[in-house]
Amino acid sequence: MGEVVLNAPSDLAEEIDSYLAALFPIHRSLGGDGNRETLRVLSEIAPIEILEYPCGSEVFDWVIPPEWKLRDAWIKNAAGEKVVDCRENNLHLVSYSESVRTKMTFDELAPRLHYLEGDSSAIPYRTSYYNRTWGFCVSKSQFRDMEESGGTFDVCIDADFDPDGSMSIGELKVAGRRQDEFLVSTYICHPSMANDNLSGMVATALLARSMLLKGTPEYSWRYIFVPETIGALAYLRFNESAMKAMNGGFVVTCCGGPGALGMKETYLGDHLIDRAIRLAFRDFGVKPVIYPFRPDGSDERQYSSPGFRIPVATVTKDKYYEYSEYHTSLDDLELVNGAQLSESLSVYEDAINTVESNLVVLSKYPKGEVQLGSRGLYPTVGGGIHQKISGVNQKFDQEELVDLISWIMFMADGTCDLVSISEQSGHDFKSVKACVEVLLDHDLVEVFPIEQIHKA
Numbered sequence: 001m002g003e004v005v006l007n008a009p010s011d012l013a014e015e016i017d018s019y020l021a022a023l024f025p026i027h028r029s030l031g032g033d034g035n036r037e038t039l040r041v042l043s044e045i046a047p048i049e050i051l052e053y054p055c056g057s058e059v060f061d062w063v064i065p066p067e068w069k070l071r072d073a074w075i076k077n078a079a080g081e082k083v084v085d086c087r088e089n090n091l092h093l094v095s096y097s098e099s100v101r102t103k104m105t106f107d108e109l110a111p112r113l114h115y116l117e118g119d120s121s122a123i124p125y126r127t128s129y130y131n132r133t134w135g136f137c138v139s140k141s142q143f144r145d146m147e148e149s150g151g152t153f154d155v156c157i158d159a160d161f162d163p164d165g166s167m168s169i170g171e172l173k174v175a176g177r178r179q180d181e182f183l184v185s186t187y188i189c190h191p192s193m194a195n196d197n198l199s200g201m202v203a204t205a206l207l208a209r210s211m212l213l214k215g216t217p218e219y220s221w222r223y224i225f226v227p228e229t230i231g232a233l234a235y236l237r238f239n240e241s242a243m244k245a246m247n248g249g250f251v252v253t254c255c256g257g258p259g260a261l262g263m264k265e266t267y268l269g270d271h272l273i274d275r276a277i278r279l280a281f282r283d284f285g286v287k288p289v290i291y292p293f294r295p296d297g298s299d300e301r302q303y304s305s306p307g308f309r310i311p312v313a314t315v316t317k318d319k320y321y322e323y324s325e326y327h328t329s330l331d332d333l334e335l336v337n338g339a340q341l342s343e344s345l346s347v348y349e350d351a352i353n354t355v356e357s358n359l360v361v362l363s364k365y366p367k368g369e370v371q372l373g374s375r376g377l378y379p380t381v382g383g384g385i386h387q388k389i390s391g392v393n394q395k396f397d398q399e400e401l402v403d404l405i406s407w408i409m410f411m412a413d414g415t416c417d418l419v420s421i422s423e424q425s426g427h428d429f430k431s432v433k434a435c436v437e438v439l440l441d442h443d444l445v446e447v448f449p450i451e452q453i454h455k456a
Helices: 010-023 033-042 106-112 140-149 194-213 230-238 240-244 272-284 338-357 398-411 418-425 429-441
Strands: 049-054 067-076 082-085 100-105 152-162 166-174 181-187 220-226 249-251 261-264 289-291 312-317 360-363 413-417 445-448
Touching (some): 033 166, 082 140, 100 106, 106 140, 106 152, 272 338, 272 429, 312 338, 338 418, 338 429, 398 418, 398 429, 413 418
Parallel strands (some): 181 220, 249 312, 261 289
Antiparallel strands (some): 067 082, 100 152, 261 312, 360 413
């Protein structure tokens, strides 16, 4: 099978670009109006409901911190010129910095300035969510300029903390024909970084919209948009029963870069989610970078923790930690675009469709081979071999059809599902599914939903 190039329709790529551009400038953190505005924009794509969790709420071993309300932040030099301005770049301020208004020498200010030693242009991303302090992030060149200019610097951070505020969560539940539920989660707390994680937010909203447009799914799906770590913990706390019953899912992050496609596996490594993603890559002709599960990274460490054990995987395109622009101002709209993000989106959609379509197959003729010739399904019989299969944009040639039927009928013992047949036969999942539909039309097999998805 030749490699398939993942090309998105230009209108989808353009739509993604428009949302990336709209969302990039919004200042986001653990909570606040920037997060609410982000969820409002994403709700233009899919009907996301905004939930508010009160600050001060205990969520297992954590407490939701006060809502941070930032109005302005800057540093002026001795000439009164703004040399650092958070209005020019959201990353200039350490997130959750406390309010300050003071004059300082450079030597006094320098310990409060964060910069990257090896890059003169990049501004680092830094936070201080649970330690009350303040600081600014600057490029190495800005740091040097301030050091050389000397004199007194005027420092202003106009912000406060509202203990009576709340943390905003986005949620969309899609009810399926079955109550068995899967999760799609992304995080919304990172400001002005495109791959981490503007790409994940937009992708998740588009995945939800795609599912809604197809009608009622087989399974129920829950799409959530949370601040990383504390948001996932809060959602688990306030939805504990439902989340403990979750069958598996995805954490959508870092999926829009220019690098190679990859996947971070679930903690099980062989869950249906893992297998569906691997089939998507195989069927697209893509050899992904494989990242085995580790209990770090993003919210998989919350969802897969011992109290919940939800197997979640991630499709990546420049995974966190793995690209040089990570957690800097260079993770911008020059790095990420709609066409790149669409590649990851295609893999996610294909994997979700596989989960949705997966069935167990049982032969009605298990003793020996079934007679295909009398049904027009064997090469020696003219006619039906080259039929176009309804709903599939391909024609089976004789050899392919017979090989598909042989594999399906051989494995149709009531324990094998379509994913297993596709994995073992080497045929793509869509072809296996389409061939099973042919066998159903000829009353050769029965299909059943999977009663229990392997979780632990």
